[in-house]
Amino acid sequence: MYVDIGNALDGDLGLAREDLDALDGRVADAHERIARGRADSEHGYAALNLPETCDPDAIRTAAAGFDPDHLLTVGIGGSALGAATLTDALGGDLDCRYLDNVDPVWVASILAGVDLSSTVVNVVSRSGTTAETLSNFLVVREAMEAAGVDWTERTVVTTGASGNLRAMADQHDLPALDVPDGVPGRFSALSTVGLFAAELAGADLDALLAGAAAEADRLAGSLYESPAYAYGATTYALAERGAVTNAVMPYAESLERFAEWFAQLWAESLGKDEHGQTPARALGATDQHSQLQLYRAGPADKLVTLVRPREADDVAIPETDLEGLSYLGGSSLGELLDAEFRATEASLAAAGRENVRVELDRVDEHGLGELLYGMEAATVLYGELAGVSTFTQPAVEWGKNAARGLLGGGDFPEADAVSEKRRLEVE
Amino acid sequence: MYVDIGNALDGDLGLAREDLDALDGRVADAHERIARGRADSEHGYAALNLPETCDPDAIRTAAAGFDPDHLLTVGIGGSALGAATLTDALGGDLDCRYLDNVDPVWVASILAGVDLSSTVVNVVSRSGTTAETLSNFLVVREAMEAAGVDWTERTVVTTGASGNLRAMADQHDLPALDVPDGVPGRFSALSTVGLFAAELAGADLDALLAGAAAEADRLAGSLYESPAYAYGATTYALAERGAVTNAVMPYAESLERFAEWFAQLWAESLGKDEHGQTPARALGATDQHSQLQLYRAGPADKLVTLVRPREADDVAIPETDLEGLSYLGGSSLGELLDAEFRATEASLAAAGRENVRVELDRVDEHGLGELLYGMEAATVLYGELAGVSTFTQPAVEWGKNAARGLLGGGDFPEADAVSEKRRLEVE
Known part of the structure; x- marks a missing residue:
């Protein structure tokens, strides 16, 4: 996984290189905490051992x-x-x-x-x-x-x-x-939970776990030495400065579901104690025609995470005599997608809007192992920096109890509250 | 379309019924502006005439x-x-x-x-x-x-x-x-643009347009008389009080794409001049296990829009002797989904988190016509209240020019800026 945080600096939210340098000491402390949690197989931290334990x-x-x-x-x-x-x-x-x-x-x-x-x-x-x-x-x-x-x-x-x-x-x-014990559901992609389907679909599990292990090996006591921590620390620093939304925008249809996986990981791990960045799912290039107007010209309260593989198969665009479109002929869909990726990235930067580029070599087992592990480690680091309980989700219990009560599965006071809903209906 | 704004009031963001009453005069003015725009088939406003003009x-x-x-x-x-x-x-x-x-x-x-x-x-x-x-x-x-x-x-x-x-x-x-003239792309669902596919798929276009016309007939000079305006005014009022995110959460898989359509409509229409609420796509009941933790316990800066049909086909849950699950047997998936919908709604309210319920009778042509038209009218109203240029998207031009320049389609200064990207890569 490659993480380029250049466009996260000196945008409208005012994050400077010096701020990251100052944060790096806390990253080192958090890394030690994470390493200790991994060594002791503590709840949650154990997920970061899956490349070895799975x-x-x-x-x-x-x-x-x-x-x-x-x-x-x-x-x-x-x-x-x-x-x-x-x-x-x-x-x-x-x-x-x-x-x-x-x-x-x-x-x-x-x-x-x-x-x-x-x-x-x-x-x-x-x-x-x-x-x-x-x-x-x-x-x-x-x-x-x-x-x-x-x-x-x-x-x-x-x-x-x-x-x-x-x-x-x-x-x-x-x-x-x-x-596996100690692995919350949202951190279980690289365990039996995520890998059975992959195996049945013909994936190379060894390559997946090797990719994850390679990313684990890159965890280090500085955000400048670990892509995962670079991402986790930068998102945290931007969130502290007002980036309430993290729009994750893969430029690959095959990674659309990754954005959904990330949204769970990010929201459920970090959304507590009145804190937490809201993940928004987007997709490049499609959402340039949907969300980009807001990202560039709306409130300066967002980080856009652009994700893509560095290599992919390509499809040539046929030559054309359609007026004004000859520049497309002889090019390829891949070149068009690449141009749009870089143009969008630059257009956000030109508007002062922070963005981070995350790349994997290819959308294959090794690349996915790196990406998923890297994003999990980034989440854990962010949680350490924010001081939240990364591996729990206590706020969902209320609704579970209410639903169970409504269905006759027991006596839950939450279910009674449902019928007291305040109504102001317009029809 | 039915809009219940009861749970939007007196939550953490402090919107009171009196605030909406005070806003209602501006809704009346905006309605007049919209009616004038429709009468003159002005750019954008013309979209709200599609039930007649299509x-x-x-x-x-x-x-x-x-x-x-x-x-x-x-x-x-x-x-x-x-x-x-x-x-x-x-x-x-x-x-x-x-x-x-x-x-x-x-x-x-x-x-x-x-x-x-x-x-x-x-x-x-x-x-x-x-x-x-x-x-x-x-x-x-x-x-x-x-x-x-x-x-x-x-x-x-x-x-x-x-x-x-x-x-x-x-x-x-x-x-x-x-x-059609005067109809921006994101407002074109109920025109030739959206309806050709529906026709070929066997949809009843008359019922679609009749549903839209029924919602148009409900536009009125008070938010309490028009579901569309109730939604637009309430979201605006909440945004003014800090609801930076509008999480749209349909409780129907068939409406998952609706949330994506809404996200474009909302983001591109309202995201300008440093204003605009960020649409987040969610899906019930699935995202109770993903986003709900954040919505309930994260920052009090969100509105959750819960969308569902009032009627749908159902599937019985077989009786079971699995331990602790007998309460599910003899129930149905529809009853479970309904219980989860109401439980989630109440759980948000119990946490002080604003939410709005939007319902249609069924996911059918008439219901969809109402829903899409209603959300378009809500967007236009919000735009009037916020004083933004609802029907333009100027911020996307920069990136289009850059991409075109990168592909050799002309000389664009934006393309030069792309190569000047600041890099700080961690790998």
Whole structure:
């Protein structure tokens, strides 16, 4: 991963090189804290050890013997986004679907669109009690039974050491993968949680973990020596100066889901104690025709993170005699995309708007391993600098309790508050 | 469209009912301004006349005779998002793809994935010179020729009264639709630009336009009488009090693209003069496991717009003996989604975080017509209240010039600035 923070300096938010130099001592302290957490396999920090602790052979074993047309991953949040990021980015012939929502119309359409007799189901929930995931799994299981498919022959479980799903796996002798201890869902892309789908889709897990390990090796006591820390420290410093939004804009369709994965990582890890930068998802070049007007001319309260591979396959643009367009003929879509990337970057800088360039060599296993690990380490560093509890998400419990109460799953005072909603309806 | 602003009041940002009452006089003035603009078909305001001025028969005529398996819409920004919003929401058997980016890997994969002999291409550009769109069109045309498909038999042009695409349509006698005058791209969903794809996908254009007309009829001189203005005025009032982000969170997968359409509408219309609220795209229930932690416990600088249909088809959740999950059995995915919607809404309110509920009856033509028109009118109202030039996007020109210069399309000083980029690379 390459991180270029040149355009983060001396923009409207006034971050100077000297400010980063001054911050670098705190980066060194945070790095020590992170290293200690990793050495002790503390909750959360353990995620940064996955390049060493993740056992790809266990994943390969769970996937062995399956050769499906479709993979249905039933999970939500961190139990889906890491895997989806990898399989979306790497492509391939396996049709990977993610049942990460409980919209009934959509669930029904997905089930209608796959051949269940050639589908592997991977149900992913550490606790085994995630309402959305278990509901969807029950629906999928019933659909398989209705289609005459033996679900016990086609289901792989990824869960914690105990609980509903573990018991089910034991009872039916299903292939089962362990969700690693100490790894929050949003940091689990490089574990069993994210890698089973990648393996089934034909990805090279060794290269993924090697990419992650290479990025781990670059963690160091200075932001100028580690791309991940350069990103984490710069975003933190900009947020402190008023960058309330971090717009992540990959210039590759294959990385669109990466922006969604990043948005979870960033929001859920850092959004607490009235702090936290809001991640906004964008996509280049498309969103030049959508968000760029705001980024350049709206409030000076944003950082734009431009992400791209340095190399990709290309497509030539045919010669044309269309008026005023001859300059495009003989060029290529890749050259056009590159020109738009650099033009957008410069146009933001010219307007005083901070931006950071993040590049990987290619959108391949090694590059993705670097990118995902790097962004996780950046998040952890930011959390240390901001002094927040990076690895928890206490604010979501209220709504979970309320929903459970509404569904008759127990007596929760939060559910009572729902019916007291203040209404002012205009129709 | 139903808009409930009850939870926008008396949250952390301190918007009181009296504030809205005080604002309502300005809403009345803005409504008069908008009505005058519509009466005179002024640039931009003319978009709000589309329910009357759009001629669905012209669109039906252009689509007549085609019965393809695939539709490739070649356009970017407002030339793609409106159509994509409609066809994504309405579903159906036609495989609708949107070539709205110039990522070569992705373009090649789309072309490899469709049967070009059963594909209709709709190339959409008012000027006929949009670099991304014309480049992609040249690539598609060549791919058709290479596949032995006569592109002149399968191409429909949507463009302005003159220019490259108009000349090409005339030369080859292609079906051609007029981009209406005075309608900026991001306001063109309910015109030829958005409706051709919908027609080909089997949508009822009359119902779409009737829904829009119904919402137009509800525009009135008070925010309490018009759902669109209730939304526009409330978002404006919250933005004035510090809601820098508007997180739009539909609880329907079919409306995921709507959030993207809205993001363009909102950002490009209102993001200027250092003003403008940043739209963030989210999706319920999925993003409860991603963004909700930030929305509830991060900075009090957000509005969450919760969007959903009041009715949808449902899927039962089978009974289960899984431990602790019996409360789900016998319920349905729709009930779960409803409980999560209301729980999330209440959980935001309980944390003092402002939110607005936007509902449509169903995700169907009439509901979408209401929703898209309503959000356009809300945007125009917000623009009037903020005093910005809602219908322009001057800040994107810099980058367009730079990209064109980089590609050898002329001498642009912006292109020179690109090579002067400040670098501070960490690798």
